[in-house]
Amino acid sequence: VIDIRKLYAQAGVFTYDPGYTSTASCDSTITFIDGDKGELLHRGYPIDQLASKSHYLEVCYLLLYGELPSATELEVFENTITRHTMIHEQMHNFFRGFRRDAHPMATMVGVVGAMSAFYHDSTDINNPHQREVASHRLIAKMPTIAAMAYKYSIGQPFVYPRNDLDYAANFLHMCFAVPAEEYVVDPILARAMDRIFTLHADHEQNASTSTVRLASSSGANPFACIAAGIACLWGPAHGGANQACLEMLKEIGTPDRIPEFLARAKDKNDPFRLMGFGHRVYKNFDPRAKVMKQSADEVLDLMGIENNPTLQVAKDLEAAALADDYFVDKKLFPNVDFYSGIILEAMGFPTSMFTPIFAISRTVGWISQWKEMLGDPQNKIGRPRQLYLGPTQRDYVDIENR
Numbered sequence: 001v002i003d004i005r006k007l008y009a010q011a012g013v014f015t016y017d018p019g020y021t022s023t024a025s026c027d028s029t030i031t032f033i034d035g036d037k038g039e040l041l042h043r044g045y046p047i048d049q050l051a052s053k054s055h056y057l058e059v060c061y062l063l064l065y066g067e068l069p070s071a072t073e074l075e076v077f078e079n080t081i082t083r084h085t086m087i088h089e090q091m092h093n094f095f096r097g098f099r100r101d102a103h104p105m106a107t108m109v110g111v112v113g114a115m116s117a118f119y120h121d122s123t124d125i126n127n128p129h130q131r132e133v134a135s136h137r138l139i140a141k142m143p144t145i146a147a148m149a150y151k152y153s154i155g156q157p158f159v160y161p162r163n164d165l166d167y168a169a170n171f172l173h174m175c176f177a178v179p180a181e182e183y184v185v186d187p188i189l190a191r192a193m194d195r196i197f198t199l200h201a202d203h204e205q206n207a208s209t210s211t212v213r214l215a216s217s218s219g220a221n222p223f224a225c226i227a228a229g230i231a232c233l234w235g236p237a238h239g240g241a242n243q244a245c246l247e248m249l250k251e252i253g254t255p256d257r258i259p260e261f262l263a264r265a266k267d268k269n270d271p272f273r274l275m276g277f278g279h280r281v282y283k284n285f286d287p288r289a290k291v292m293k294q295s296a297d298e299v300l301d302l303m304g305i306e307n308n309p310t311l312q313v314a315k316d317l318e319a320a321a322l323a324d325d326y327f328v329d330k331k332l333f334p335n336v337d338f339y340s341g342i343i344l345e346a347m348g349f350p351t352s353m354f355t356p357i358f359a360i361s362r363t364v365g366w367i368s369q370w371k372e373m374l375g376d377p378q379n380k381i382g383r384p385r386q387l388y389l390g391p392t393q394r395d396y397v398d399i400e401n402r
Protein backbone atom coordinates (compact mmCIF):
# COMPACT_ATOMS: atom_id res chain seq x y z
CA VAL A 1 0.00 0.00 0.00
CA ILE A 2 1.42 3.39 -0.99
CA ASP A 3 1.23 6.06 1.72
CA ILE A 4 0.66 9.19 -0.35
CA ARG A 5 1.45 11.47 2.60
CA LYS A 6 4.91 9.98 3.05
CA LEU A 7 5.57 10.27 -0.68
CA TYR A 8 4.71 13.97 -0.64
CA ALA A 9 6.82 14.59 2.47
CA GLN A 10 9.80 12.77 0.93
CA ALA A 11 9.46 14.74 -2.32
CA GLY A 12 9.56 17.98 -0.28
CA VAL A 13 6.45 19.25 -2.08
CA PHE A 14 5.45 22.74 -0.94
CA THR A 15 2.07 24.11 -1.97
CA TYR A 16 0.76 27.65 -1.63
CA ASP A 17 -3.01 27.55 -1.31
CA PRO A 18 -4.64 30.39 0.68
CA GLY A 19 -8.08 29.35 1.90
CA TYR A 20 -7.19 25.69 1.14
CA THR A 21 -9.28 25.76 -2.02
CA SER A 22 -7.51 22.72 -3.44
CA THR A 23 -5.59 21.14 -0.58
CA ALA A 24 -6.86 18.08 1.29
CA SER A 25 -5.87 18.30 4.97
CA CYS A 26 -6.74 14.70 5.82
CA ASP A 27 -8.39 11.56 4.53
CA SER A 28 -11.81 10.72 5.88
CA THR A 29 -14.58 8.12 5.53
CA ILE A 30 -17.35 10.21 7.06
CA THR A 31 -18.84 12.66 4.57
CA PHE A 32 -18.65 13.02 0.79
CA ILE A 33 -19.60 16.17 -1.13
CA ASP A 34 -19.79 16.59 -4.91
CA GLY A 35 -20.26 20.35 -5.20
CA ASP A 36 -20.93 20.33 -8.95
CA LYS A 37 -23.65 17.72 -8.72
CA GLY A 38 -25.02 19.14 -5.45
CA GLU A 39 -24.52 15.79 -3.69
CA LEU A 40 -23.94 15.20 0.04
CA LEU A 41 -23.48 11.70 1.50
CA HIS A 42 -22.92 10.69 5.13
CA ARG A 43 -21.17 7.32 5.30
CA GLY A 44 -22.57 6.81 1.78
CA TYR A 45 -26.20 7.68 2.54
CA PRO A 46 -27.69 10.69 0.64
CA ILE A 47 -28.69 13.59 2.89
CA ASP A 48 -32.21 13.82 1.44
CA GLN A 49 -32.89 10.18 2.40
CA LEU A 50 -31.53 10.75 5.89
CA ALA A 51 -33.58 13.95 6.29
CA SER A 52 -36.82 12.29 5.19
CA LYS A 53 -36.44 8.76 6.64
CA SER A 54 -34.10 9.08 9.60
CA HIS A 55 -33.79 11.47 12.54
CA TYR A 56 -30.99 13.38 14.24
CA LEU A 57 -29.86 10.88 16.88
CA GLU A 58 -29.81 8.04 14.35
CA VAL A 59 -27.68 10.23 12.05
CA CYS A 60 -25.43 10.95 15.04
CA TYR A 61 -24.93 7.21 15.51
CA LEU A 62 -24.20 6.79 11.80
CA LEU A 63 -21.62 9.57 11.78
CA LEU A 64 -19.94 8.38 14.98
CA TYR A 65 -19.85 4.64 14.30
CA GLY A 66 -19.99 4.34 10.50
CA GLU A 67 -23.16 2.22 10.14
CA LEU A 68 -26.87 2.67 10.73
CA PRO A 69 -27.78 1.22 14.15
CA SER A 70 -29.99 -1.82 14.76
CA ALA A 71 -33.15 -1.10 16.77
CA THR A 72 -31.40 -2.19 19.99
CA GLU A 73 -28.24 -0.20 19.25
CA LEU A 74 -30.35 2.90 18.61
CA GLU A 75 -32.32 2.43 21.82
CA VAL A 76 -29.13 2.07 23.87
CA PHE A 77 -27.58 5.12 22.17
CA GLU A 78 -30.68 7.28 22.70
CA ASN A 79 -30.86 6.24 26.36
CA THR A 80 -27.18 7.07 26.83
CA ILE A 81 -27.55 10.53 25.31
CA THR A 82 -30.70 11.20 27.32
CA ARG A 83 -28.91 10.22 30.54
CA HIS A 84 -26.28 12.92 29.93
CA THR A 85 -28.56 15.90 29.12
CA MET A 86 -28.26 17.60 32.54
CA ILE A 87 -25.26 19.78 33.24
CA HIS A 88 -23.32 19.94 36.51
CA GLU A 89 -25.38 22.08 38.89
CA GLN A 90 -22.35 24.24 39.68
CA MET A 91 -22.17 25.25 36.02
CA HIS A 92 -25.33 27.32 36.58
CA ASN A 93 -23.14 29.79 38.49
CA PHE A 94 -20.88 30.00 35.48
CA PHE A 95 -23.78 31.23 33.29
CA ARG A 96 -24.67 33.84 35.90
CA GLY A 97 -21.17 35.33 35.60
CA PHE A 98 -21.92 36.59 32.08
CA ARG A 99 -23.64 39.88 31.27
CA ARG A 100 -27.30 39.30 30.44
CA ASP A 101 -26.90 40.89 27.02
CA ALA A 102 -23.97 38.63 26.06
CA HIS A 103 -24.37 36.91 22.69
CA PRO A 104 -25.32 33.24 23.36
CA MET A 105 -22.38 32.16 21.15
CA ALA A 106 -19.98 34.02 23.48
CA THR A 107 -21.54 32.23 26.44
CA MET A 108 -21.33 28.87 24.65
CA VAL A 109 -17.63 29.26 23.77
CA GLY A 110 -16.97 29.91 27.47
CA VAL A 111 -19.24 27.26 28.95
CA VAL A 112 -18.22 24.46 26.58
CA GLY A 113 -14.53 25.31 27.07
CA ALA A 114 -15.16 25.21 30.83
CA MET A 115 -16.64 21.70 30.63
CA SER A 116 -13.08 20.37 30.97
CA ALA A 117 -13.07 22.00 34.42
CA PHE A 118 -16.23 20.09 35.40
CA TYR A 119 -15.78 16.71 33.71
CA HIS A 120 -12.19 15.75 34.46
CA ASP A 121 -13.03 12.09 33.99
CA SER A 122 -13.48 12.50 30.22
CA THR A 123 -10.52 14.62 29.16
CA ASP A 124 -7.89 11.90 28.60
CA ILE A 125 -7.77 11.55 24.82
CA ASN A 126 -5.65 8.40 25.04
CA ASN A 127 -8.34 6.55 26.96
CA PRO A 128 -11.00 5.16 24.56
CA HIS A 129 -13.66 4.99 27.30
CA GLN A 130 -13.10 8.64 28.23
CA ARG A 131 -13.24 9.64 24.56
CA GLU A 132 -16.59 7.88 24.27
CA VAL A 133 -18.01 9.52 27.40
CA ALA A 134 -16.82 12.97 26.25
CA SER A 135 -18.58 12.41 22.89
CA HIS A 136 -21.85 11.47 24.56
CA ARG A 137 -21.63 14.32 27.04
CA LEU A 138 -21.05 16.92 24.34
CA ILE A 139 -23.89 15.73 22.08
CA ALA A 140 -26.27 15.48 25.06
CA LYS A 141 -25.38 18.73 26.82
CA MET A 142 -25.10 21.14 23.88
CA PRO A 143 -28.89 21.72 23.63
CA THR A 144 -29.05 22.25 27.39
CA ILE A 145 -26.19 24.76 27.28
CA ALA A 146 -27.65 26.65 24.30
CA ALA A 147 -31.11 26.77 25.88
CA MET A 148 -29.66 28.00 29.18
CA ALA A 149 -27.68 30.71 27.38
CA TYR A 150 -30.96 31.81 25.77
CA LYS A 151 -33.02 31.71 28.97
CA TYR A 152 -30.35 33.66 30.83
CA SER A 153 -30.24 36.31 28.08
CA ILE A 154 -34.00 36.96 28.37
CA GLY A 155 -34.04 36.88 32.17
CA GLN A 156 -36.13 33.71 32.52
CA PRO A 157 -35.35 30.79 34.85
CA PHE A 158 -33.46 27.83 33.43
CA VAL A 159 -35.66 24.94 32.30
CA TYR A 160 -34.31 21.47 33.05
CA PRO A 161 -34.22 18.86 30.28
CA ARG A 162 -37.18 16.49 29.96
CA ASN A 163 -35.94 13.02 29.22
CA ASP A 164 -39.32 11.76 28.04
CA LEU A 165 -39.06 14.03 24.99
CA ASP A 166 -36.91 13.37 21.94
CA TYR A 167 -33.76 15.43 21.27
CA ALA A 168 -35.40 18.19 19.18
CA ALA A 169 -38.64 18.42 21.21
CA ASN A 170 -36.65 18.60 24.44
CA PHE A 171 -34.62 21.51 23.04
CA LEU A 172 -37.79 23.43 22.12
CA HIS A 173 -39.16 22.68 25.58
CA MET A 174 -36.02 24.02 27.31
CA CYS A 175 -36.16 27.20 25.20
CA PHE A 176 -39.87 27.99 25.27
CA ALA A 177 -41.39 26.42 28.40
CA VAL A 178 -42.06 28.79 31.28
CA PRO A 179 -42.60 27.56 34.88
CA ALA A 180 -46.24 27.29 35.93
CA GLU A 181 -47.48 27.36 32.35
CA GLU A 182 -48.17 24.31 30.24
CA TYR A 183 -46.05 24.12 27.08
CA VAL A 184 -46.82 21.42 24.55
CA VAL A 185 -44.29 21.01 21.74
CA ASP A 186 -45.97 21.10 18.32
CA PRO A 187 -44.96 17.91 16.45
CA ILE A 188 -44.52 19.82 13.15
CA LEU A 189 -42.11 22.25 14.84
CA ALA A 190 -40.27 19.38 16.57
CA ARG A 191 -39.89 17.63 13.20
CA ALA A 192 -38.63 20.85 11.58
CA MET A 193 -36.16 21.34 14.45
CA ASP A 194 -34.94 17.77 14.08
CA ARG A 195 -34.41 18.38 10.34
CA ILE A 196 -32.39 21.50 11.03
CA PHE A 197 -30.19 19.43 13.36
CA THR A 198 -29.92 16.58 10.82
CA LEU A 199 -29.10 18.80 7.85
CA HIS A 200 -26.27 20.57 9.72
CA ALA A 201 -24.79 17.45 11.35
CA ASP A 202 -21.58 17.29 9.32
CA HIS A 203 -20.06 18.87 6.23
CA GLU A 204 -16.56 17.42 5.88
CA GLN A 205 -13.58 19.81 6.25
CA ASN A 206 -15.35 23.17 6.62
CA ALA A 207 -13.68 25.96 8.64
CA SER A 208 -14.99 24.98 12.09
CA THR A 209 -14.34 21.25 11.58
CA SER A 210 -10.82 22.00 10.38
CA THR A 211 -10.41 24.19 13.48
CA VAL A 212 -11.46 21.29 15.72
CA ARG A 213 -9.02 18.97 13.92
CA LEU A 214 -6.19 21.49 14.15
CA ALA A 215 -6.85 22.17 17.84
CA SER A 216 -6.98 18.46 18.65
CA SER A 217 -3.82 17.74 16.64
CA SER A 218 -1.89 19.24 19.57
CA GLY A 219 -3.53 16.76 21.96
CA ALA A 220 -5.91 19.33 23.49
CA ASN A 221 -8.88 17.93 25.43
CA PRO A 222 -12.20 17.42 23.60
CA PHE A 223 -14.07 20.25 25.34
CA ALA A 224 -11.33 22.75 24.44
CA CYS A 225 -11.40 21.53 20.81
CA ILE A 226 -15.17 21.82 20.48
CA ALA A 227 -15.06 25.31 22.07
CA ALA A 228 -12.56 26.25 19.33
CA GLY A 229 -15.00 24.91 16.72
CA ILE A 230 -17.84 26.97 18.18
CA ALA A 231 -15.68 30.12 18.08
CA CYS A 232 -14.87 29.55 14.41
CA LEU A 233 -18.46 28.74 13.49
CA TRP A 234 -19.58 32.13 14.83
CA GLY A 235 -18.16 34.11 11.86
CA PRO A 236 -20.67 35.49 9.31
CA ALA A 237 -18.97 33.72 6.38
CA HIS A 238 -19.67 30.39 8.11
CA GLY A 239 -22.29 29.56 10.79
CA GLY A 240 -23.00 33.19 11.55
CA ALA A 241 -24.54 33.53 8.07
CA ASN A 242 -27.99 32.47 9.28
CA GLN A 243 -28.11 35.37 11.75
CA ALA A 244 -26.60 37.77 9.21
CA CYS A 245 -29.14 36.61 6.61
CA LEU A 246 -32.16 37.31 8.81
CA GLU A 247 -30.73 40.68 9.82
CA MET A 248 -30.30 41.49 6.13
CA LEU A 249 -33.93 40.51 5.44
CA LYS A 250 -35.07 42.81 8.24
CA GLU A 251 -32.90 45.61 6.86
CA ILE A 252 -34.46 45.15 3.41
CA GLY A 253 -37.78 45.44 5.23
CA THR A 254 -40.23 45.51 2.32
CA PRO A 255 -40.27 43.68 -1.06
CA ASP A 256 -40.02 46.95 -3.02
CA ARG A 257 -36.45 47.44 -1.68
CA ILE A 258 -35.20 44.08 -3.04
CA PRO A 259 -33.88 45.50 -6.37
CA GLU A 260 -31.76 48.03 -4.44
CA PHE A 261 -30.10 45.25 -2.40
CA LEU A 262 -29.62 43.01 -5.44
CA ALA A 263 -27.86 45.90 -7.17
CA ARG A 264 -25.60 46.40 -4.11
CA ALA A 265 -24.70 42.68 -4.06
CA LYS A 266 -23.62 42.92 -7.71
CA ASP A 267 -21.64 46.15 -7.28
CA LYS A 268 -17.93 45.21 -6.96
CA ASN A 269 -17.22 48.52 -5.17
CA ASP A 270 -19.68 47.62 -2.43
CA PRO A 271 -18.54 44.97 0.09
CA PHE A 272 -22.18 43.95 0.65
CA ARG A 273 -23.03 40.32 -0.18
CA LEU A 274 -26.39 38.65 -0.28
CA MET A 275 -26.20 36.63 2.93
CA GLY A 276 -27.47 33.07 2.64
CA PHE A 277 -26.38 32.86 -1.01
CA GLY A 278 -23.34 31.08 -2.43
CA HIS A 279 -21.12 28.32 -1.11
CA ARG A 280 -17.44 27.42 -1.36
CA VAL A 281 -18.13 23.84 -2.44
CA TYR A 282 -21.63 23.80 -3.93
CA LYS A 283 -21.76 25.29 -7.38
CA ASN A 284 -25.21 23.83 -7.79
CA PHE A 285 -28.21 23.85 -5.47
CA ASP A 286 -27.10 22.91 -1.92
CA PRO A 287 -28.91 19.55 -1.39
CA ARG A 288 -29.57 20.52 2.22
CA ALA A 289 -31.24 23.73 1.05
CA LYS A 290 -33.74 21.73 -1.03
CA VAL A 291 -34.94 19.83 2.06
CA MET A 292 -34.76 22.93 4.23
CA LYS A 293 -36.92 24.87 1.75
CA GLN A 294 -39.58 22.15 1.97
CA SER A 295 -39.42 22.33 5.77
CA ALA A 296 -39.67 26.14 5.63
CA ASP A 297 -42.83 25.86 3.54
CA GLU A 298 -44.38 23.46 6.11
CA VAL A 299 -43.52 25.73 9.03
CA LEU A 300 -44.68 28.86 7.22
CA ASP A 301 -47.98 27.15 6.39
CA LEU A 302 -48.40 26.35 10.08
CA MET A 303 -47.36 29.74 11.43
CA GLY A 304 -48.60 31.91 8.53
CA ILE A 305 -46.50 34.62 6.91
CA GLU A 306 -49.27 37.19 6.37
CA ASN A 307 -48.21 39.07 9.46
CA ASN A 308 -44.50 38.55 9.03
CA PRO A 309 -42.97 40.97 6.50
CA THR A 310 -39.47 39.43 6.95
CA LEU A 311 -40.67 36.05 5.70
CA GLN A 312 -42.44 37.68 2.76
CA VAL A 313 -39.20 39.50 1.84
CA ALA A 314 -37.34 36.16 2.03
CA LYS A 315 -39.72 34.48 -0.41
CA ASP A 316 -39.56 37.40 -2.87
CA LEU A 317 -35.78 37.76 -2.59
CA GLU A 318 -35.24 34.08 -3.33
CA ALA A 319 -37.39 34.33 -6.47
CA ALA A 320 -35.69 37.56 -7.62
CA ALA A 321 -32.13 36.22 -7.15
CA LEU A 322 -32.89 32.93 -8.88
CA ALA A 323 -34.12 34.94 -11.90
CA ASP A 324 -31.09 37.28 -11.95
CA ASP A 325 -28.26 36.56 -14.45
CA TYR A 326 -25.51 37.60 -12.00
CA PHE A 327 -26.53 34.94 -9.45
CA VAL A 328 -27.33 32.33 -12.10
CA ASP A 329 -24.01 32.82 -13.96
CA LYS A 330 -21.94 32.69 -10.76
CA LYS A 331 -23.96 29.70 -9.54
CA LEU A 332 -24.96 31.52 -6.37
CA PHE A 333 -27.92 29.60 -5.03
CA PRO A 334 -29.59 29.98 -1.62
CA ASN A 335 -27.61 27.91 0.86
CA VAL A 336 -28.94 25.92 3.82
CA ASP A 337 -28.72 28.94 6.10
CA PHE A 338 -31.04 31.05 4.00
CA TYR A 339 -33.95 28.73 4.82
CA SER A 340 -32.92 27.66 8.32
CA GLY A 341 -33.04 31.29 9.47
CA ILE A 342 -36.55 31.66 8.05
CA ILE A 343 -37.75 28.55 9.91
CA LEU A 344 -36.14 29.59 13.19
CA GLU A 345 -37.62 33.10 12.89
CA ALA A 346 -41.07 31.59 12.31
CA MET A 347 -40.61 29.32 15.36
CA GLY A 348 -39.98 32.37 17.53
CA PHE A 349 -36.20 32.19 18.02
CA PRO A 350 -34.34 35.52 18.12
CA THR A 351 -31.60 35.81 15.49
CA SER A 352 -28.91 35.54 18.18
CA MET A 353 -29.95 31.89 18.72
CA PHE A 354 -29.53 30.85 15.09
CA THR A 355 -25.80 30.16 15.26
CA PRO A 356 -25.99 28.39 18.66
CA ILE A 357 -28.54 26.04 17.08
CA PHE A 358 -26.10 25.38 14.23
CA ALA A 359 -23.44 24.64 16.88
CA ILE A 360 -25.68 22.06 18.56
CA SER A 361 -26.21 20.29 15.23
CA ARG A 362 -22.58 20.36 14.13
CA THR A 363 -21.24 19.02 17.43
CA VAL A 364 -21.64 15.44 16.24
CA GLY A 365 -19.74 16.22 13.03
CA TRP A 366 -16.90 17.82 14.98
CA ILE A 367 -16.74 14.85 17.35
CA SER A 368 -16.89 12.24 14.59
CA GLN A 369 -14.02 13.95 12.78
CA TRP A 370 -12.09 14.32 16.06
CA LYS A 371 -12.51 10.60 16.83
CA GLU A 372 -11.49 9.65 13.30
CA MET A 373 -8.40 11.80 13.57
CA LEU A 374 -7.34 10.39 16.95
CA GLY A 375 -7.81 6.86 15.60
CA ASP A 376 -5.49 7.55 12.65
CA PRO A 377 -1.97 6.19 13.31
CA GLN A 378 -0.60 8.87 10.91
CA ASN A 379 -2.08 11.65 13.06
CA LYS A 380 0.45 14.41 13.74
CA ILE A 381 0.28 18.03 14.85
CA GLY A 382 -1.17 20.33 12.17
CA ARG A 383 1.41 22.89 11.21
CA PRO A 384 0.78 24.79 7.93
CA ARG A 385 3.77 26.33 6.18
CA GLN A 386 3.84 29.91 4.88
CA LEU A 387 5.17 31.91 1.97
CA TYR A 388 7.29 34.57 3.70
CA LEU A 389 7.15 37.99 1.97
CA GLY A 390 8.60 40.18 4.74
CA PRO A 391 12.01 41.96 4.93
CA THR A 392 15.21 39.98 4.51
CA GLN A 393 17.67 39.95 7.45
CA ARG A 394 18.66 43.45 8.73
CA ASP A 395 20.42 44.83 11.79
CA TYR A 396 18.65 46.17 14.85
CA VAL A 397 18.61 50.02 15.04
CA ASP A 398 18.86 51.72 18.45
CA ILE A 399 15.74 53.76 19.32
CA GLU A 400 17.59 57.13 19.21
CA ASN A 401 18.69 56.42 15.64
CA ARG A 402 15.21 55.57 14.18
Ligand code: ACO
Pocket residue numbers: 236237238239241265266272273274275276277278279280281330332335336337
Ligand atom coordinates in the same frame (compact mmCIF):
# COMPACT_ATOMS: atom_id res chain seq x y z
N1 ACO B 1 -23.52 37.85 -2.92
C1 ACO B 1 -22.97 38.46 -4.00
N2 ACO B 1 -21.90 38.00 -4.67
C2 ACO B 1 -21.34 36.87 -4.21
C3 ACO B 1 -21.85 36.17 -3.10
C4 ACO B 1 -22.99 36.69 -2.44
N3 ACO B 1 -23.54 36.08 -1.40
N4 ACO B 1 -21.08 35.07 -2.88
C5 ACO B 1 -20.11 35.08 -3.81
N5 ACO B 1 -20.27 36.16 -4.62
C6 ACO B 1 -19.46 36.49 -5.78
C7 ACO B 1 -18.12 37.08 -5.38
O1 ACO B 1 -18.19 38.49 -5.31
C8 ACO B 1 -17.24 36.60 -6.49
O2 ACO B 1 -17.48 37.42 -7.61
P1 ACO B 1 -16.27 37.73 -8.66
O3 ACO B 1 -15.91 36.41 -9.27
O4 ACO B 1 -16.90 38.68 -9.63
O5 ACO B 1 -15.16 38.33 -7.85
C9 ACO B 1 -17.78 35.20 -6.82
O6 ACO B 1 -19.18 35.26 -6.45
C10 ACO B 1 -17.09 34.09 -6.09
O7 ACO B 1 -17.10 34.38 -4.71
P2 ACO B 1 -15.96 33.91 -3.67
O8 ACO B 1 -15.99 34.83 -2.48
O9 ACO B 1 -14.66 33.76 -4.41
O10 ACO B 1 -16.48 32.47 -3.28
P3 ACO B 1 -16.04 31.67 -2.01
O11 ACO B 1 -16.20 30.24 -2.38
O12 ACO B 1 -14.71 32.11 -1.51
O13 ACO B 1 -17.12 32.12 -0.90
C11 ACO B 1 -18.98 32.16 0.51
C12 ACO B 1 -18.18 31.34 -0.49
C13 ACO B 1 -18.08 32.68 1.66
C14 ACO B 1 -20.06 31.27 1.15
C15 ACO B 1 -19.64 33.36 -0.23
O14 ACO B 1 -20.51 32.86 -1.24
C16 ACO B 1 -20.39 34.30 0.70
O15 ACO B 1 -19.78 35.21 1.27
N6 ACO B 1 -21.75 34.09 0.88
C17 ACO B 1 -22.51 34.86 1.81
C18 ACO B 1 -22.29 34.32 3.23
C19 ACO B 1 -22.98 32.99 3.46
O16 ACO B 1 -24.14 32.81 3.14
N7 ACO B 1 -22.24 32.05 4.10
C20 ACO B 1 -22.80 30.73 4.46
C21 ACO B 1 -22.05 29.64 3.82
S1 ACO B 1 -22.86 28.12 4.13
C22 ACO B 1 -22.32 27.63 5.63
O17 ACO B 1 -21.38 28.04 6.23
C23 ACO B 1 -23.17 26.58 6.28
